[in-house]
Amino acid sequence: MRVVLAEDLFLLRDGLVRLLEAHDFEIAAAVETGPELSRALAELEPDVAVVDVRLPPTLTDEGLQCALQARRDRPGLPVLVLSQHVEQLYARELLADGSGGVGYLLKDRVFDAEQFIDAVRRVASGGTAMDPQVIQQLLSRRAAEDRPLERLTPRELEVLELMAQGRTNAAIAGKLVVTERAIAKHTANIFAKLSLEVSDDDNRRVLAVLAYLDRGR
Amino acid sequence: MSIETKSGTGRPQTTGRTRGLALSAVRGLALALISLPGAVICFCLTVVSVALIPIGVGIVTTSWVLTGVRAFADWRRLLAAEWGGVRIPRAYRPLPEGANPWARTFGMLRDPATWRDVLWLPVDMTAGFVSALLAFALVFYPLEGFVIAAGLWRAWDDTYWYGFVPVTGQITALYAAALGAALLVAAVRLSPLALKAHFRLTGALLGSGQGELAERVRVLTETRRDAVDTSAAELRRIERDLHDGAQARLVAVGMDLGTIEALLEKNPAKARELLAQTRQSSADALTELRELVRGIHPPVLAERGLGDAVRALALRLPIAVEVEVDLPGRADAPVESAAYFAVSETLTNAVKHSGADRIWVDMHYTEGRLRVCVTDNGKGGAVVGAGSGLAGLERRLGTFDGVLAVSSPAGGPTMVTMEIPCALS
Numbered sequence: 037m038r039v040v041l042a043e044d045l046f047l048l049r050d051g052l053v054r055l056l057e058a059h060d061f062e063i064a065a066a067v068e069t070g071p072e073l074s075r076a077l078a079e080l081e082p083d084v085a086v087v088d089v090r091l092p093p094t095l096t097d098e099g100l101q102c103a104l105q106a107r108r109d110r111p112g113l114p115v116l117v118l119s120q121h122v123e124q125l126y127a128r129e130l131l132a133d134g135s136g137g138v139g140y141l142l143k144d145r146v147f148d149a150e151q152f153i154d155a156v157r158r159v160a161s162g163g164t165a166m167d168p169q170v171i172q173q174l175l176s177r178r179a180a181e182d183r184p185l186e187r188l189t190p191r192e193l194e195v196l197e198l199m200a201q202g203r204t205n206a207a208i209a210g211k212l213v214v215t216e217r218a219i220a221k222h223t224a225n226i227f228a229k230l231s232l233e234v235s236d237d238d239n240r241r242v243l244a245v246l247a248y249l250d251r252g253r
Numbered sequence: 254m255s256i257e258t259k260s261g262t263g264r265p266q267t268t269g270r271t272r273g274l275a276l277s278a279v280r281g282l283a284l285a286l287i288s289l290p291g292a293v294i295c296f297c298l299t300v301v302s303v304a305l306i307p308i309g310v311g312i313v314t315t316s317w318v319l320t321g322v323r324a325f326a327d328w329r330r331l332l333a334a335e336w337g338g339v340r341i342p343r344a345y346r347p348l349p350e351g352a353n354p355w356a357r358t359f360g361m362l363r364d365p366a367t368w369r370d371v372l373w374l375p376v377d378m379t380a381g382f383v384s385a386l387l388a389f390a391l392v393f394y395p396l397e398g399f400v401i402a403a404g405l406w407r408a409w410d411d412t413y414w415y416g417f418v419p420v421t422g423q424i425t426a427l428y429a430a431a432l433g434a435a436l437l438v439a440a441v442r443l444s445p446l447a448l449k450a451h452f453r454l455t456g457a458l459l460g461s462g463q464g465e466l467a468e469r470v471r472v473l474t475e476t477r478r479d480a481v482d483t484s485a486a487e488l489r490r491i492e493r494d495l496h497d498g499a500q501a502r503l504v505a506v507g508m509d510l511g512t513i514e515a516l517l518e519k520n521p522a523k524a525r526e527l528l529a530q531t532r533q534s535s536a537d538a539l540t541e542l543r544e545l546v547r548g549i550h551p552p553v554l555a556e557r558g559l560g561d562a563v564r565a566l567a568l569r570l571p572i573a574v575e576v577e578v579d580l581p582g583r584a585d586a587p588v589e590s591a592a593y594f595a596v597s598e599t600l601t602n603a604v605k606h607s608g609a610d611r612i613w614v615d616m617h618y619t620e621g622r623l624r625v626c627v628t629d630n631g632k633g634g635a636v637v638g639a640g641s642g643l644a645g646l647e648r649r650l651g652t653f654d655g656v657l658a659v660s661s662p663a664g665g666p667t668m669v670t671m672e673i674p675c676a677l678s
Contacts, residue, residue: 096555119552
């Protein structure tokens with residue numbers, strides 16, 4: 037799987053390259069500025085891009101803007117955005133086109149190599165990887181003003197949270213140490229209680245949940 | 254084309270003039286009714302209160318009376334700005350917080366602005382009153398002429414003098430109407446002029462003129478001291494947070510790594526356990542650093558500017574916040590930062606104390622000023638007073654010559670308005 041990596045800090049870029057290569061990813065390019073990233077994304081056609089939000093030369097949200105632009109040029113281009121801080125505002129912009137293949141994680145998440153690699157793979161295959169912090173903010177905010185959410189059992193809330201992060205039923209079952217069938221039952225209940233349309237497609241399901249949590253804002 | 258334009262605008266111009274005339278008459282009457290009794294009461298109370306200082310009573314009452322005088326003067330400053338477009342700077346020295354009556358009274362008496370107020374009162378009750386009344390009379394008197402011509406002349410048996418016209422019958426009453434018409438034409442120009450003169454007079458006496466520069470220096474000295482104090486306190490807080498937080502955690506991480514190295518051979522299971530703990534420590538250190546950074550300069554502010562930073566902030570609050578932004582550019586970083594933290598603190602206050610379930614933030618830029626309005630539908634009753642967060646906010650905005658206004662009647666809603674003069678790029 038070919039990856040384009042954009043990160044301006046040498047130590048982190050180097051670490052990420054080693055981490056990805058150790059997990060059989062091919063690094064197509066590891067760049068450090070916004071314009072370089074734009075060029076690499078256009079020319080190398082990677083399977084997935086791992087991008088830091090803040091990049092030179094402006095040191096503002098250059099990385100995010102490049103990623104958004106690249107996705108406009110090539111809809112569905114899988115992009116995993118990394119940042120020192122997560123903002124719902126940015127998450128919303130990334131999810132806006134509703135086509136999936138999007139990830140938005142804190143840089144801290146690379147500490148857990150296995151989960152981070154899992155997130156990269158998920159994004160590359162058109163899935164979603166939202167940082168737990170984003171989901172928690174959405175949930176706590178929603179809980180204050182949402183009746184249907186109150187009807188969920190604590191277990192269902194837990195499943196909802198993991199589902200919103202973009203995990204599949206199998207992954208959720210593994211994390212909560214229950215059978216996949218049990219999770220399937222929980223998700224069916226959640227969708228019924230929130231009056232969402234049931235879909236077999238994992239990715240569409242995640243996007244529906246995220247849209248629900250972010251609704252009316 | 255030009256003729257068309259003229260004929261096209263003819264009617265609105267006339268109605269505009271009529272409205273302007275009526276407005277200046279009404280305002281003149283209102284000002285006359287306010288200024289005479291207001292100034293007389295304020296002046297008498299001040300004189301009596303100051304006279305009572307030697308027997309002690311005045312020490313307590315004078316600060317109250319002078320506060321009242323300032324409120325009266327402030328009201329007139331407001332009217333001058335809104336009705337006449339005359340901006341009269343307010344230059345009272347701030348009183349130390351929680352000062353005793355003695356210090357308050359003498360602090361106020363030592364302030365030259367107080368004496369300007371007191372000198373202005375007698376002028377306001379005479380010349381100020383007359384000029385305001387003139388603005389009204391110039392419109393009212395011609396109308397009287399018309400009413401006389403319409404039949405009021407019959408009410409008097411003797412000759413009635415309207416101006417220099419002795420009214421004895423219908424014919425002379427018509428002369429009176431003609432004079433009234435001539436006066437009304439003159440009033441179109443003169444009435445607003447009289448009103449303007451009134452405001453100029455108020456401005457000349459209440460504004461500080463030469464002393465303004467000295468006052469400005471004093472205000473700058475004060476706000477600079479506040480700014481230095483605040484930033485020093487901030488640095489101390491950051492130092493403490495780093496020292497007790499991230500720094501201590503990194504020390505722990507280093508120590509644990511040493512232990513893990515030693516355990517690796519002897520007890521791999523224990524080493525693995527400790528490794529997980531170490532990873533948690535470093536994650537916690539990062540979380541703490543992230544919070545600290547947010548408190549120093551929020552990353553979104555650096556990346557996107559004020560509008561998006563406030564939007565991102567709104568999304569993190571537990572209450573629905575609607576954010577309306579109309580900024581044609583970005584302000585200087587220090588101004589952006591000050592405005593951001595002012596909004597942040599106001600929002601935090603609203604969430605904590607107002608009991609509101611909806612907040613509106615409106616940010617826009619007009620006439621060289623960044624203006625931010627934060628409104629909530631809570632229970633109101635917020636005050637800018639000693640010990641309230643709003644007073645600190647006011648001081649910090651002061652560094653940028655910014656001002657803060659709070660309207661918060663009991664029962665709500667609360668509206669906090671901030672204005673900072675700045676340039677956008």
